[in-house]
Amino acid sequence: IREVGEIRPVALRTDKWRPAPGGISIGHYLITAGTLGSTVYKNGQKMILSNNHVLANRNNAQIGDDIYQPGPYDGGSEADKIGELFDFISIVFNDSNNPNLVDCALCEPTDEADVLDSIIDLDCPTGKKEAEINELVTKSGRTTGTTEEPIVAFSGIIAINFGGSGIAYFDDQILTDCQSAGGDSGSLLLDKETKEAVGLLFAGSSSITVFNRATKVAELLGIKFFGELPRAVLEAKYNIPHIALALEVKYSILISSILEGKYG
Template sequence: MAINIDDIREILKSTRTGLMGKANVVATGIGYKVTNGKVTDDLSIICSVEHKKPKKSLTASELLPQFLESIPIDVNPSGPIFAFQDPKLRYRPAPGGTSIGHYQITAGTFGCTVKKDGKRYILSNNHVLANSNDADFGDDILQPGPHDGGSRPADVMAKLHDFVPIAWDGDDGGGGGGGSDCPFANAAANMLNGMAAAAGRKSRLKAVIENTPGQNLVDCAIAEPVNENDITDDIMQIGNISGIAEGNLGMSLQKFGRTTEYTTGTILQIDVTSTVSYGTGKTATFVDQLMAGNMSAGGDSGSAVLNSDKQIVGLLFAGSSSSTIINRIQNVFDLLNISLP
């Protein structure tokens, strides 16, 4: 008997509540079944899910039936579905993913909130919050960033608190200032960071607050909100961070950034060494980076990069038309001595 679309509507109408009640299901509808990446002529009930998971990882109550009254069920990995918001607007409180920047730059992305010494801070890149080493502690941070209409004093949301200096290629690795304002801490950091580099990344000491000369690990900074109620712990269209994870080859990624908004990707390379151009003839070499495909553009710098379980994996800071470069979050947290709130 030929399948009539009106009959499928009635079947879906009577079963929709049960299907939508399944964990991971975010939408149901009627469409043509997709097999091996190709659209067929077979009508089906399509269940859109946040993530397509292996059957063995699902409980009996989470499994979707293969058929409903002889109508095939097709699973579409759509990802989470959100009402679209413009990250370039002014937000109070502001979530991660929105436009932000030092008052002398264009605009970058508010990555996420972090905690240090019992206070909550905004995490992003050095080149977003600290103007690529050229900022002073206490400088104004605007939300939205200047390129998106942010101005002083109306849009001052935070003050620059700390950053890891970028060691430019060809200089002595000092990076032009920043980091700790204690000369004794800086001297100890230089010595310990060199020892840690020789021992390997996993042996690095958490208190070190400078990049190793000529071998940057991170492009990161934190800013202290003028009013702690002006920031939230969630990331736009993603939600709260569930924890921390180490980025591994093949890991699925997601991020929300100021320019390309919600995008997904995959870790294609680990242990990456890359020369990054910062304009005006300045370049810096970064080591121990993660590389994903094209999931970002200018203005997404500072975005928090999460895995499919909403665990933070890295901090996006650079890329090209086909690639995205990401600091390992362990290095960011260690060098800034921060944690999740």
């Protein structure tokens, strides 16, 4: 006889999560489903980051539209509303002379407590950085889960087929051998060691996965990642003594506490 403790059902990435971490299903009420990339902060307010084609329905949404977690394909409905579309960068279609740099959007959560700053398996983003060739990176997505791989190249202009919306051309994208599949769009790419945001997954093929540069996403949306928040804000937000944040540990104490469920 062996005592194993209380046995609980394992939550799937396609389930409803409250509070919701990065790496799970999310979507505009008229799409199928993508991935909740992570929380970010705009003017100090917590937001959810994912793709335009996940949260803004390929430019066809209106600001204030409902966002479901999980996404509609995974059973999401009005009862699963997690927030509303707050902002997005429009995608230019069918114009090879005007390439896009990003496919990104923001959702404003109905209740900030419903969304965690951590990403499944990956802790919290400690900031952002420019990508480097051969850099070991990792992502956490709705469909293929957590994977790691090196950055293999930066693209020139590439054509992405968005179905009925047409062809969108993108320039200066990050390419990896990362395993990905439908529903992983919106996953945040982090440096494996430092946990800094490097890219935002939005497309792929059987042999390559394509990411926007996180620095460009942040610039165009006007956002900061969790680890870029001023220490005073973190102290006030999570009621952590200043001496804890003064330690040069990349907020490891705070991150561990969040993953243990001590903070929202």
